[in-house]
Amino acid sequence: MKEDNVCKERVFNDLFRTCSKGLHDFLYYKYGENNNPQDIVQIAFEKLWMNCKNVLPEKAKSFLYTVANNQMLNAISRKQTVLNYSLQKPKYYTAESPEFLLEEKEYHDRLKKAIEELSDDQRVTFLLNRVEGKKHQEIADMLGISRKAVEKRIYTALKILQQKVEINNL
Amino acid sequence: MTNEDNVKKWLAGELSETERTEFEGTEEYARLDRLLKAVNNFKAPAYDVDKEYSRLSQTVHDKPIISLCKGISPVFRIAAVFIVTLTIGYFLFNQFHRMADNPRWIADQRSVFLPDSSFVSMNADSEIRFSDENWGKERNVELKGEAFFRVKTGSQFNVKTQQGTVTVLGTEFGVKDRDRYYEVTCYSGSVKVVTGKHSVVLEPGVAFRVMNGKQEKYSFSDQSAPDWLNGESSFKSVPFGFVINELERQYHVSVEAGNVDLNQLFTGGFAHNNLEIALQSITVPVNLNYEMTENKIVITVEGQ
Numbered sequence: 075m076k077e078d079n080v081c082k083e084r085v086f087n088d089l090f091r092t093c094s095k096g097l098h099d100f101l102y103y104k105y106g107e108n109n110n111p112q113d114i115v116q117i118a119f120e121k122l123w124m125n126c127k128n129v130l131p132e133k134a135k136s137f138l139y140t141v142a143n144n145q146m147l148n149a150i151s152r153k154q155t156v157l158n159y160s161l162q163k164p165k166y167y168t169a170e171s172p173e174f175l176l177e178e179k180e181y182h183d184r185l186k187k188a189i190e191e192l193s194d195d196q197r198v199t200f201l202l203n204r205v206e207g208k209k210h211q212e213i214a215d216m217l218g219i220s221r222k223a224v225e226k227r228i229y230t231a232l233k234i235l236q237q238k239v240e241i242n243n244l
Numbered sequence: 245m246t247n248e249d250n251v252k253k254w255l256a257g258e259l260s261e262t263e264r265t266e267f268e269g270t271e272e273y274a275r276l277d278r279l280l281k282a283v284n285n286f287k288a289p290a291y292d293v294d295k296e297y298s299r300l301s302q303t304v305h306d307k308p309i310i311s312l313c314k315g316i317s318p319v320f321r322i323a324a325v326f327i328v329t330l331t332i333g334y335f336l337f338n339q340f341h342r343m344a345d346n347p348r349w350i351a352d353q354r355s356v357f358l359p360d361s362s363f364v365s366m367n368a369d370s371e372i373r374f375s376d377e378n379w380g381k382e383r384n385v386e387l388k389g390e391a392f393f394r395v396k397t398g399s400q401f402n403v404k405t406q407q408g409t410v411t412v413l414g415t416e417f418g419v420k421d422r423d424r425y426y427e428v429t430c431y432s433g434s435v436k437v438v439t440g441k442h443s444v445v446l447e448p449g450v451a452f453r454v455m456n457g458k459q460e461k462y463s464f465s466d467q468s469a470p471d472w473l474n475g476e477s478s479f480k481s482v483p484f485g486f487v488i489n490e491l492e493r494q495y496h497v498s499v500e501a502g503n504v505d506l507n508q509l510f511t512g513g514f515a516h517n518n519l520e521i522a523l524q525s526i527t528v529p530v531n532l533n534y535e536m537t538e539n540k541i542v543i544t545v546e547g548q
Contacts, residue, residue, distance in 0.1 A: 205283060225256065239279060
């Protein structure tokens with residue numbers, strides 16, 4: 075029986091289809107948008123291709139994450155992490171007062187700043203769970219930490235965000 | 245149950261039906277709910293897998309596949325293709341590899357993470373070079389200048405400079421290779437230094453140096469990393485000439501000290517954030533004067 079190896083286009087293609095988005099999102103949540111997560115994903119896969127004879131298909135995902143993280147750490151600018159957000163329009167239309175809309179915007183600005191100020195590890199764990207809906211164990215496997223550590227990070231991040239966002243609402 | 249417990253259990257989905265309904269009626273929950281809904285606005289931008297794969301296919305087409313030789317293929321045909329690919333790959337590699345990577349010298353960053361996440365921090369005027377793909381069985385770094393290393397436990401790690409080679413298995417140490425000044429400082433772990441025909445092993449708190457051809461081993465305490473990582477240069481019984489050289493490097497200035505005895509030993513240091521104070525720090529303790537004009541600094545003996 076022929077062994078599957080990463081140098082086979084079909085296998086490589088499959089790996090890209092299954093891993094690329096997750097890797098991209100992980101890099102985006104952890105390091106923000108101005109550190110070119112798309113480019114880092116490309117580079118990680120380029121390196122996987124060059125090393126396809128030395129990496130088993132089942133080890134490929136962890137290879138990609140390690141390479142991408144290292145590449146990012148080396149390329150990283152000292153700029154602050156920046157994330158984007160777009161306020162979703164409410165599904166039903168109520169006549170909202172200008173004061174309310176302003177308060178909403180200020181709330182979201184505080185939240186954006188607070189998320190950006192979380193540590194990289196807290197942020198990526200928290201967002202992968204709350205925004206991407208990934209389960210605690212899934213995240214633990216992805217980041218190479220324990221499930222308890224994931225729960226702790228999520229709770230700590232949440233507490234910090236609550237503090238920072240509520241600061242004006244006394 | 246405290247509020248904190250409520251939130252933790254709610255997050256984990258561990259509240260009973262009644263507990264959950266009760267919690268979801270509180271004001272605390274209303275605030276939590278608002279925050280978590282707002283967080284959803286921060287979703288990562290859409291990732292177009294097809295578009296990104298096309299983009300990847302274009303660059304990957306030219307990339308050579310590296311193979312660790314595990315034995316000679318019995319089929320001559322395949323072996324021939326492999327050799328041809330590797331040969332072409334060797335020439336294409338430098339051309340197409342676009343990231344800041346081996347084998348060119350890295351001088352435009354002060355700190356670098358090596359392929360195994362070992363960490364290198366470089367002082368002013370220093371460069372390193374290492375090979376990405378051959379990182380594994382042996383870890384080799386070439387250094388020009390001065391750097392601090394934090395090495396992850398693993399295979400043999402070698403730092404080669406002009407004046408010697410340092411070998412470690414996993415540790416923290418500094419290497420300084422400047423003109424006629426070679427110094428290796430061991431902060432943790434164990435470090436072997438080979439320079440010329442001389443070989444020495446250092447434990448934590450011990451440093452080895454060769455200054456102007458003179459070798460010595462000395463101990464130090466209360467230090468887990470070099471001072472230059474914290475914006476200061478410090479010296480212990482070092483010929484004054486080397487102190488001036490370091491100041492020139494940190495501040496990108498040129499210092500004239502024609503009449504000064506460059507061999508007198510100096511113990512002390514200077515900070516990297518203020519040139520005037522730095523000059524005072526090195527001249528005052530040894531009875532020297534300095535004069536700073538627009539583009540020149542001159543150090544003279546007091547009274548002359």
